Amino acid sequence: xxxxxxxxxxxxxxxxxxxxxxxxxxxxxxxxxxxxxxxxxxxxxxxxxxxxxxxxxxxxxxxxxxxxxxxxxxxxxxxxxxxxxxxxxxxxxxxxxxxxxxxxxxxxxxxxxxxxxxxxxxxxxxxxxxxxxxxxxxxxxxxxxxxxxxxxxxxxxxxxxxxxxxxxxxxxxxxxxxxxxxxxxxxxxxxxxxxxxxxxxxxxxxxxxxxxxxxxxxxxxxxxxxxxx
Ligand code: C5P
Numbered sequence: 434x435x436x437x438x439x440x441x442x443x444x445x446x447x448x449x450x451x452x453x454x455x456x457x458x459x460x461x462x463x464x465x466x467x468x469x470x471x472x473x474x475x476x477x478x479x480x481x482x483x484x485x486x487x488x489x490x491x492x493x494x495x496x497x498x499x500x501x502x503x504x505x506x507x508x509x510x511x512x513x514x515x516x517x518x519x520x521x522x523x524x525x526x527x528x529x530x531x532x533x534x535x536x537x538x539x540x541x542x543x544x545x546x547x548x549x550x551x552x553x554x555x556x557x558x559x560x561x562x563x564x565x566x567x568x569x570x571x572x573x574x575x576x577x578x579x580x581x582x583x584x585x586x587x588x589x590x591x592x593x594x595x596x597x598x599x600x601x602x603x604x605x606x607x608x609x610x611x612x613x614x615x616x617x618x619x620x621x622x623x624x625x626x627x628x629x630x631x632x633x634x635x636x637x638x639x640x641x642x643x644x645x646x647x648x649x650x651x652x653x654x655x656x657x658x659x660x661x662x
Contacts, residue, residue, distance in 0.1 A: 438554060439559060440559075440657065442459065442559070442560050443561045443576075444566065444579075446578075446579050446580035447626060448591075449590055449611060450587060451582070453469065456562035457562075459649065459653070463560070465558040465560050466559045467553075469562050469563075470564070470570070472503070472524055474546070476524060480497060480501055481497050484497060494536065498542060501515060531614060534617050537564075540623040551570065567579070567628070567631075575656065576633070576657065577633065578632060581634060581637065591611070
């Protein structure tokens with residue numbers, strides 16, 4: 434029954450808005466479970482490619498996505514395990530995001546991943562990070578956040594992150610990748626990127642990650658009566 438299900442807090446928005454950082458921070462603070470739904474699409478795209486499955490072979494792709502064994506840990510940077518193997522570095526590459534966005538446009542694949550995502554809803558609660566967490570996967574979430582930032586700001590953030598990691602990238606190509614991915618994610622027919630009607634919209638352009646965390650924690654405290662700070 435719906436009222437016996439553990440609570441969910443959803444965090445949606447385009448890439449580079451700080452969703453992942455906020456989601457991981459809240460999951461750690463509350464000691465709740467964590468779903469990185471983007472990683473599921475990334476892993477599907479990478480795993481299928483490694484298995485020689487083309488992105489147009491929809492039935493094989495869905496069978497692969499249904500069978501893969503994925504777990505997320507909130508320890509350290511937030512590790513991702515596929516069939517028990519640590520694959521976080523590969524999953525987080527820019528090109529994996531672009532591949533994910535291709536397979537994510539397939540309605541059959543989204544349907545194949547729907548129940549898997551809902552299975553992450555376990556006591557004491559779940560923080561779900563993605564694009565359609567509040568609109569499609571957990572429409573009954575206790576609280577929904579939707580993070581935004583201009584494409585230029587998001588490209589800048591990503592640029593700094595990658596340069597700090599010693600990765601050589603151009604700001605211009607990052608910006609055009611972000612714009613292409615936004616376009617594909619917002620215009621697709623199924624579950625396009627958009628805020629849920631009851632989402633709290635947080636414009637993060639002029640906020641630090643700490644400020645976003647504080648703001649979200651305050652809203653969680655007010656809405657659910659739990660202390661996330
Ligand atoms: O959030 P992340 O950058 O890891 O997502 C990678 C891609 O996966 C997105 O660009 C989007 O196309 C897709 N995605 C999605 N629905 C989600 C999460 C991610 O379509 N809930």
